[in-house]
Amino acid sequence: MDITLRNVVKIFGSIKVLDGVSLSVPSGRKTALIGPNGSGKSTLTRILMGMLACEGEVLLDGLSPFARRERLARRMAYVPQSPPQLSASVADVVRAVARIRDLEERRIAVIAAQFDLDLGALAGRPIRALSAGMKQKLLIALALSSRADLLILDEPTASLDVSARARFFSLFAEMSGTATLLLCSHRLEEIQHLVEHVVALDGGRVIFDGPVETFLQTRAVSLMEVVTTRNSHADWLRAHGFRPAFGSSWVRSVARAEKMALLNEIVAQFDGDLDNVVIRDVETLSDKAWEARSCADG
Amino acid sequence: MKVGGFKRMAAVARLDLVEVFQSRWLVFHSVLYALLAALFLFAGLRESSVLGYTGMSRLLLSLCHALILVLPLLALTASGLVVNRHREDGTLELLFSLPVSRGEYFVAVSAVRYLVLLVPLLVLMPLLGLADRLLFGHVVPWVFIGRSLTISATLLWSFAGLGLAISTFVRNRTKALMYLLITWIVCVGGLDFALMGLMLQWRLNAETVFVLSGLNPVQSSRLALLSSAEPSLAILGPVGFYLANRVGHSWLFLLGTLQPALIGWASWYVAWRHFRRGDLV
Numbered sequence: 001m002d003i004t005l006r007n008v009v010k011i012f013g014s015i016k017v018l019d020g021v022s023l024s025v026p027s028g029r030k031t032a033l034i035g036p037n038g039s040g041k042s043t044l045t046r047i048l049m050g051m052l053a054c055e056g057e058v059l060l061d062g063l064s065p066f067a068r069r070e071r072l073a074r075r076m077a078y079v080p081q082s083p084p085q086l087s088a089s090v091a092d093v094v095r096a097v098a099r100i101r102d103l104e105e106r107r108i109a110v111i112a113a114q115f116d117l118d119l120g121a122l123a124g125r126p127i128r129a130l131s132a133g134m135k136q137k138l139l140i141a142l143a144l145s146s147r148a149d150l151l152i153l154d155e156p157t158a159s160l161d162v163s164a165r166a167r168f169f170s171l172f173a174e175m176s177g178t179a180t181l182l183l184c185s186h187r188l189e190e191i192q193h194l195v196e197h198v199v200a201l202d203g204g205r206v207i208f209d210g211p212v213e214t215f216l217q218t219r220a221v222s223l224m225e226v227v228t229t230r231n232s233h234a235d236w237l238r239a240h241g242f243r244p245a246f247g248s249s250w251v252r253s254v255a256r257a258e259k260m261a262l263l264n265e266i267v268a269q270f271d272g273d274l275d276n277v278v279i280r281d282v283e284t285l286s287d288k289a290w291e292a293r294s295c296a297d298g
Numbered sequence: 299m300k301v302g303g304f305k306r307m308a309a310v311a312r313l314d315l316v317e318v319f320q321s322r323w324l325v326f327h328s329v330l331y332a333l334l335a336a337l338f339l340f341a342g343l344r345e346s347s348v349l350g351y352t353g354m355s356r357l358l359l360s361l362c363h364a365l366i367l368v369l370p371l372l373a374l375t376a377s378g379l380v381v382n383r384h385r386e387d388g389t390l391e392l393l394f395s396l397p398v399s400r401g402e403y404f405v406a407v408s409a410v411r412y413l414v415l416l417v418p419l420l421v422l423m424p425l426l427g428l429a430d431r432l433l434f435g436h437v438v439p440w441v442f443i444g445r446s447l448t449i450s451a452t453l454l455w456s457f458a459g460l461g462l463a464i465s466t467f468v469r470n471r472t473k474a475l476m477y478l479l480i481t482w483i484v485c486v487g488g489l490d491f492a493l494m495g496l497m498l499q500w501r502l503n504a505e506t507v508f509v510l511s512g513l514n515p516v517q518s519s520r521l522a523l524l525s526s527a528e529p530s531l532a533i534l535g536p537v538g539f540y541l542a543n544r545v546g547h548s549w550l551f552l553l554g555t556l557q558p559a560l561i562g563w564a565s566w567y568v569a570w571r572h573f574r575r576g577d578l579v
């Protein structure tokens with residue numbers, strides 16, 4: 001299912017949450033929608049699901065999801081960022097979804113089992129009594145069982161622990177097949193191997209729209225922290241773009257492609273005076289986000 | 299609507315019914331219905347032992363009074379926190395990511411919330427009539443029971459409609475609850491005697507009072523219900539008595555059923571129009 005957005009604007013009260021978003025996603029492409037919290041990712045996914053009205057043009061295979069939601073929804077599946085807090089039991093919800101989608105309940109159970117979720121054992125449990133991770137797995141199983149052409153997952157791994165995440169990603173890569181995929185996250189590191197394309201939002205605007213490799217080359221940076229035992233290197237560090245952080249440590253960002261060269265230079269320059277070097281890969285979404293992140297990190 | 303539509307609607311209704319059976323207000327409702335039934339039987343017991351046979355109307359009258367006060371409150375609590383709650387707890391986001399239409403959802407929850415109130419009454423009232431007959435040997439007043447049920451059904455619907463409108467328009471649940479209480483107090487408090495006071499104070503003429511009381515579904519239901527049981531001044535109150543003598547009992551019954559039903563449908567329609575167009579989450 002292909003996606004076309006032209007100058008989409010969404011205003012809540014007096015806040016412009018999406019500010020002229022234009023996108024064109026061909027059928028079958030796997031896209032990461034990234035951006036800091038509050039950048040409008042969830043709002044955009046809800047607009048695509050036809051749940052929110054907006055200004056501008058939104059077309060899925062040429063149809064407006066807001067006006068033709070029921071028709072398109074047969075071919076779409078969605079995992080919301082926050083799972084529903086229902087008193088209805090797992091069995092009730094699975095049955096309802098199966099009925100509405102004309103699916104076999106067994107199919108959902110089989111997929112859930114691959115995510116280590118035993119629907120038989122959980123049948124009588126109210127949805128809201130499940131752990132956040134279980135809810136998320138259930139929703140993912142419901143979405144994957146639908147055989148949808150367009151899968152939209154809004155921070156699907158937020159509540160999963162590290163091993164469950166890894167498992168989720170490998171299974172998901174297998175199961176999403178040829179469907180068009182939109183995966184929201186505020187961290188690209190996690191999902192970069194699942195996608196081929198990146199759309200980055202910041203403050204409701206698209207600040208990047210291109211292949212994941214290009215994003216990593218141009219936008220992705222590493223945060224380098226150098227700890228020295230002597231102060232005599234201060235001038236050299238300053239001249240090389242570092243700024244003092246706490247204690248005797250200095251930090252700067254460096255394009256990911258250049259980080260190894262810089263590291264070699266530092267090792268050569270400092271010789272025995274180097275106490276420690278920490279390098280972390282992050283992605284700059286904007287100067288603002290970068291500031292926030294280096295402040296939090298510093 | 300096609301078969302698929304009914305199937306989806308049934309699935310949504312079923313899910314909402316589960317939600318209803320888990321909710322606290324259902325307990326509250328059951329207790330109130332049980333209290334009404336107990337009151338009725340207790341009254342029947344007393345009358346039959348002390349006074350012997352006095353006819354059903356007196357017993358039913360007390361039940362009617364209680365019903366008129368309680369049914370609007372029940373309908374408002376059952377329907378006034380549906381859509382806003384579903385929005386908040388993620389039900390809407392779940393359902394509307396599926397091929398469920400807005401209409402299917404809205405009709406399903408309206409029907410569930412209304413029938414959950416009405417069905418117990420449809421069972422309870424005839425059962426009480428039969429119990430009264432078995433225990434105390436009174437004649438079952440089927441006509442009266444039929445009329446009361448009709449009036450209760452329309453009264454419930456008028457407030458279910460108002461409640462749905464509030465739950466659709468007011469997103470904040472605490473605020474919605476406040477509006478629900480205000481609606482109940484205004485309608486129940488705006489009964490005959492309050493209107494009488496206004497009539498005297500502002501020198502309203504009888505027609506104005508008629509119109510004002512006609513706007514209040516509690517009032518018109520009450521007149522219809524009571525005039526068929528005991529058309530006396532003391533029971534009906536001044537305005538009701540005036541109206542009963544002026545327009546007659548049949549017209550009062552007609553007014554007392556049509557008007558609340560109309561208010562219910564009008565509010566429901568306003569709620570639906572709002573729900574049909576806006577943001578879903």
Ligand SMILES: Nc1ncnc2c1ncn2[C@@H]1O[C@H](COP(=O)(O)OP(=O)(O)O)[C@@H](O)[C@H]1O
Nearest residue numbers: 012017035036037038039040041042043044579
């Ligand atoms: N229904 C709503 N009403 C008002 N403001 C909203 C609503 N939904 C989202 N927002 C606001 O829109 C902004 C973007 O939110 P969101 O799309 O959830 O961002 P993200 O998913 O990228 O974290 C936030 O400031 C949020 O508070």
Ligand SMILES: [Mg+2]
Nearest residue numbers: 041042081154
């Ligand atoms: Mg979000």
